[in-house]
Amino acid sequence: MSEKTAGLLTLAVDAMGGDGGPTPVVEGVFAALDKGLKARVLLFGQEDRLRPLVARRAAAGAIEIRHAPTAVSMTDKPMHVLRRGRDSSMWLAVAALESGEAQALVSGGNTGALMAVSRMQLGMIAGVDRPALTALWPTNSGRTVVLDVGANVEATENELVQFAIMGEAFARALTAKEKPRVGLLNVGAEELKGHELIRSAARVLREADPEMAFVGFVEGNDISSGKLDVVVTDGFTGNIALKTAEGAARLVGSWIKEALNTSLNSKLASLLMIRGLKKLKARMDPSSMNGGLLLGVNGIVVKSHGGADARGVRSAVEMAANLAQRPILGEIAETVSEVANRRGDLLSASGPKAAAE
Amino acid sequence: MSEKTAGLLTLAVDAMGGDGGPTPVVEGVFAALDKGLKARVLLFGQEDRLRPLVARRAAAGAIEIRHAPTAVSMTDKPMHVLRRGRDSSMWLAVAALESGEAQALVSGGNTGALMAVSRMQLGMIAGVDRPALTALWPTNSGRTVVLDVGANVEATENELVQFAIMGEAFARALTAKEKPRVGLLNVGAEELKGHELIRSAARVLREADPEMAFVGFVEGNDISSGKLDVVVTDGFTGNIALKTAEGAARLVGSWIKEALNTSLNSKLASLLMIRGLKKLKARMDPSSMNGGLLLGVNGIVVKSHGGADARGVRSAVEMAANLAQRPILGEIAETVSEVANRRGDLLSASGPKAAAE
Numbered sequence: 001m002s003e004k005t006a007g008l009l010t011l012a013v014d015a016m017g018g019d020g021g022p023t024p025v026v027e028g029v030f031a032a033l034d035k036g037l038k039a040r041v042l043l044f045g046q047e048d049r050l051r052p053l054v055a056r057r058a059a060a061g062a063i064e065i066r067h068a069p070t071a072v073s074m075t076d077k078p079m080h081v082l083r084r085g086r087d088s089s090m091w092l093a094v095a096a097l098e099s100g101e102a103q104a105l106v107s108g109g110n111t112g113a114l115m116a117v118s119r120m121q122l123g124m125i126a127g128v129d130r131p132a133l134t135a136l137w138p139t140n141s142g143r144t145v146v147l148d149v150g151a152n153v154e155a156t157e158n159e160l161v162q163f164a165i166m167g168e169a170f171a172r173a174l175t176a177k178e179k180p181r182v183g184l185l186n187v188g189a190e191e192l193k194g195h196e197l198i199r200s201a202a203r204v205l206r207e208a209d210p211e212m213a214f215v216g217f218v219e220g221n222d223i224s225s226g227k228l229d230v231v232v233t234d235g236f237t238g239n240i241a242l243k244t245a246e247g248a249a250r251l252v253g254s255w256i257k258e259a260l261n262t263s264l265n266s267k268l269a270s271l272l273m274i275r276g277l278k279k280l281k282a283r284m285d286p287s288s289m290n291g292g293l294l295l296g297v298n299g300i301v302v303k304s305h306g307g308a309d310a311r312g313v314r315s316a317v318e319m320a321a322n323l324a325q326r327p328i329l330g331e332i333a334e335t336v337s338e339v340a341n342r343r344g345d346l347l348s349a350s351g352p353k354a355a356a357e
Numbered sequence: 358m359s360e361k362t363a364g365l366l367t368l369a370v371d372a373m374g375g376d377g378g379p380t381p382v383v384e385g386v387f388a389a390l391d392k393g394l395k396a397r398v399l400l401f402g403q404e405d406r407l408r409p410l411v412a413r414r415a416a417a418g419a420i421e422i423r424h425a426p427t428a429v430s431m432t433d434k435p436m437h438v439l440r441r442g443r444d445s446s447m448w449l450a451v452a453a454l455e456s457g458e459a460q461a462l463v464s465g466g467n468t469g470a471l472m473a474v475s476r477m478q479l480g481m482i483a484g485v486d487r488p489a490l491t492a493l494w495p496t497n498s499g500r501t502v503v504l505d506v507g508a509n510v511e512a513t514e515n516e517l518v519q520f521a522i523m524g525e526a527f528a529r530a531l532t533a534k535e536k537p538r539v540g541l542l543n544v545g546a547e548e549l550k551g552h553e554l555i556r557s558a559a560r561v562l563r564e565a566d567p568e569m570a571f572v573g574f575v576e577g578n579d580i581s582s583g584k585l586d587v588v589v590t591d592g593f594t595g596n597i598a599l600k601t602a603e604g605a606a607r608l609v610g611s612w613i614k615e616a617l618n619t620s621l622n623s624k625l626a627s628l629l630m631i632r633g634l635k636k637l638k639a640r641m642d643p644s645s646m647n648g649g650l651l652l653g654v655n656g657i658v659v660k661s662h663g664g665a666d667a668r669g670v671r672s673a674v675e676m677a678a679n680l681a682q683r684p685i686l687g688e689i690a691e692t693v694s695e696v697a698n699r700r701g702d703l704l705s706a707s708g709p710k711a712a713a714e
Contacts, residue, residue: 075547140611150544153552187507187596190432195510195593220600224608236552237594239544243577244598245605251581252609254497255640259633270626276616283612 008040008062011320012102015045016071016089017109018313019306022046025108026053028313032321033062035314039321042096044068044089068092072109074306078116090114094121097299104300104324106291106316108308114301115151115294122299125166125329127336130155131296132163133235133303134170135242136319138289139226145171145180146223146231149292150239157201160184160232162336164205166295167230168212169335173328180229183218185237193217209339246286253284291316293323295332300324365397365419368677369459372402373428373446374466375670376663379403382465383410385670389678390419392671396678399453401425401446425449429466431663435473447471451478454656461657461681463648463673465665471658472508472651479656482523482686484693487512488653489520490592490660491527492599493676495646496583502528502537503580503588506649507596514558517541517589519693521562523652524587525569526692530685537586540575542594550574566696603643610641648673650680652689657681 013029015022022045029041040062043050047067054063068089072081085091090109096102098121107114115131124131132148145167148155155163164182171180184202186194191202194217205214215228220241223231233241260270260277270277282288290312294301300323304316370386372379379402386398397419400407404424411420425446429438442448447466453459455478464471472488481488489505502524505512512520521539528537541559543551548559551574562571572585577598580588590598617627617634627634639645647669651658657680661673 138608140608153544153550185597187510187593193510220597220602221604221607223601224604233597236544237597240542240577240590240594241597241601244580244602245577247578247581248602248605249609250578251495251497252606252641255637256613259637262633262636268626276619279619280612280616284609 008038009104009321009324010040010042010096010102011317011324012042012044012093012096012105013317014089014093014105014107014109015043015050016068017107017114017306018304018308019074019108020309022049022053024308024310025313026050027310028308029063029317030057031310031314032317035318037318037321040064041317042066042093042102044093044096045071046089066092066096072113074110076110076113078110078112081110081113082116082120085113085117091117091121094118094299094301097301098122104302104320106302106304106313106320108304108306108313108316110306111150111303114303115297118294118297118299118301122297122301124296125298125333125336127340128162128166128296128332130159130162131294132166133238134167134293134295135238135289136291137223137231137242137245138283139224141226142175144223144226144228144231145174146233146238146242147295148233148235148238149242150235151294152235154236155234157197157204160198160201160234161205161208162296164212164214164230164232165209165335165339166332167232168209169332170293170295170328171229172335173326173331175229177229179213181213181215181227182230182232183215183222183228185223185231185233185241186217186219189217189219191216208342246289249284250286256280285311287311288315291319293319298329300328365395366461366678366681367397367399367453367459368674368681369399369401369450369453369462370674371446371450371462371464371466372400372407373425374464374471374663375661375665376431376465377666379406379410381665381667382670383407384667385665386420386674387414388667388671389674392675394675394678397421398674399423399450399459401450401453402428403446423449423453429470431467433467433470435467435469438467438470439473439477442470442474448474448478451475451656451658454658455479461659461677463659463661463670463677465661465663465670465673467663468507468660471660472654475651475654475656475658479654479658481653482655482690482693484697485519485523485653485689487516487519488651489523490595491524491650491652492595492646493648494580494588494599494602495640496581498583499532501580501583501585501588502531503590503595503599504652505590505592505595506599507592508651509592511593512591514554514561517555517558517591518562518565519653521569521571521587521589522566522692522696523689524589525566526689527650527652527685528586529692530683530688532586534586536570538570538572538584539587539589540572540579540585542580542588542590542598543574543576546574546576548573565699603646606641607643613637642668644668645672648676650676655686657685
């Protein structure tokens with residue numbers, strides 16, 4: 001560590017994780033630094049590929065390359081990576097988080113492998129069985145925490161309850177609201193709606209954490225409404241909801257473009273309203289949505305989309321830096337342990353490291 | 358039947374089904390007729406409530422009131438309606454479809470009750486176990502058939518396969534495409550993604566109907582892309598996807614409004630582009646999305662949203678009239694029986710009426 005970077009926030013970035021290789025990752029890191037990110041960035045990957053990308057730019061003082069001879073591919077099985085991937089950029093980036101050298105991590109790699117490697121090295125927060133991929137969903141009154149958006153394809157009722165408790169603690173750390181409003185995603189708001197598992201999860205949650213501002217069942221349209229701070233669902237439903245909303249927003253975006261191009265008048269009009277349109281464009285940019293936190297592991301692990309471009313990587317890097325400076329892990333650990341003290345049978349009994357596979 | 362309406366398409370409308378009582382339903386029917394709908398409409402409900410609503414307007418010649426002393430409420434259990442609801446507007450409207458007097462039906466009532474009453478009176482198409490609520494999802498290249506969007510909260514693999522076969526036949530009847538492209542909604546396109554049930558459904562479908570243009574797994578963002586004609590999912594996931602997309606579109610709509618109101622320039626601009634904006638507004642109007650077909654029962658049953666306003670009801674009525682004129686039921690029956698002949702063990706063995714509960 002140079003004197004210049006001593007005491008500075010340090011981010012570990014897996015430069016080999018995305019579908020597009022290291023170029024968009026390095027460009028994204030530069031973009032974040034150019035926009036004022038105050039952080040030292042450890043870039044994990046093959047040195048001979050990273051060196052020329054980094055050398056192209058000046059002011060690379062905040063970037064350090066850490067050589068990793070191999071990379072995890074999108075098709076590698078998690079178990080294979082745990083056994084044979086210990087010299088991969090993903091493994092070594094997580095190791096920098098585990099050792100305390102870095103305070104947050106970004107990877108665009110294989111979600112299953114990232115989950116397994118993070119659990120193995122960092123362990124789980126005591127009382128949490130499984131990590132949940134967590135999105136910050138845009139609304140008109142800030143962002144809604146939505147989990148799980150794809151870490152697990154199924155969730156038991158106890159896992160849904162754990163997601164709710166983690167999500168509430170995360171929202172509290174993010175927004176400083178004492179009582180974030182939590183909803184459980186279902187096909188109707190009435191108590192009898194949905195399948196047995198979700199109705200049972202609602203009952204268990206009410207018992208487990210009577211302190212929580214749990215509003216009960218919410219529907220798909222409530223996610224964007226801004227009325228909730230946290231929406232809880234299983235990873236299958238959450239992933240499909242997230243991607244469906246992205247697709248709907250893209251369709252509406254194409255309609256807006258068409259409306260702006262229907263006539264000469266419209267083109268003139270779009271010049272007149274350029275400021276409003278710029279804001280609209282920024283709001284609708286899918287890159288600005290990139291980055292999901294792997295909630296439940298003992299560290300700030302941000303999953304970037306595998307296909308993210310430089311702007312997307314920049315969002316994920318900025319998100320990681322932002323989250324690293326909030327008391328997220330402590331808030332979750334405290335909330336989980338309070339609930340566990342009240343009702344020891346409801347949550348996992350595993351210790352911080354014991355849950356790793 | 359008056360001479361004027363002889364031979365005309367006849368629609369049965371449950372006027373008591375919606376949350377807002379009969380007023381928006383009657384207004385919606387009038388709006389459809391005003392816009393050129395060529396149909397005779399049988400309006401089922403309490404005569405003393407309907408009479409003044411209908412009398413307010415001239416040209417009510419195409420509307421006939423059919424008295425029904427009771428109405429199904431949103432909280433009535435389906436079994437209760439089957440036993441004690443035979444004088445309800447919903448039951449009598451379905452009876453008009455069963456007798457052949459009407460060719461299609463619209464109801465904004467309780468989905469579970471509508472499903473049960475339709476199955477009981479109309480029966481299922483031979484070889485289909487359960488009905489699926491089917492949405493026509495807007496894209497830039499027409500509409501995508503999405504099912505199930507909420508008739509059932511769970512689906513077995515065989516039910517998903519039946520939904521795919523029905524959806525494909527429906528899309529063929531709608532679009533006249535010989536080979537509609539069908540996808541199964543999942544969290545990733547790779548063969549190993551998702552839970553066991555959905556992977557198994559994909560295998561069974563490939564075997565059951567090798568003739569189908571089945572593209573395999575698709576993701577949430579593919580629904581709006583226009584690349585597919587049919588997207589198959591269970592009613593829990595489909596309902597959440599549909600409502601999440603509606604919520605996302607509403608959020609983007611509020612951003613557009615804001616962009617148009619940020620300055621005097623913007624307001625001037627929106628005057629200049631009024632034509633493009635009008636089209637955009639019509640495209641984004643949630644009312645225009647109202648109406649889902651209950652696919653699988655032996656009749657054209659269109660479920661309108663319980664909270665639909667007059668414009669929403671108008672969309673559902675127009676949809677019912679449009680669908681009544683296409684060879685949907687025959688196309689489904691033929692496709693299901695072809696598949697069943699090939700692989701008798703894969704689909705339900707129940708006859709048209711036997712499946713009714």
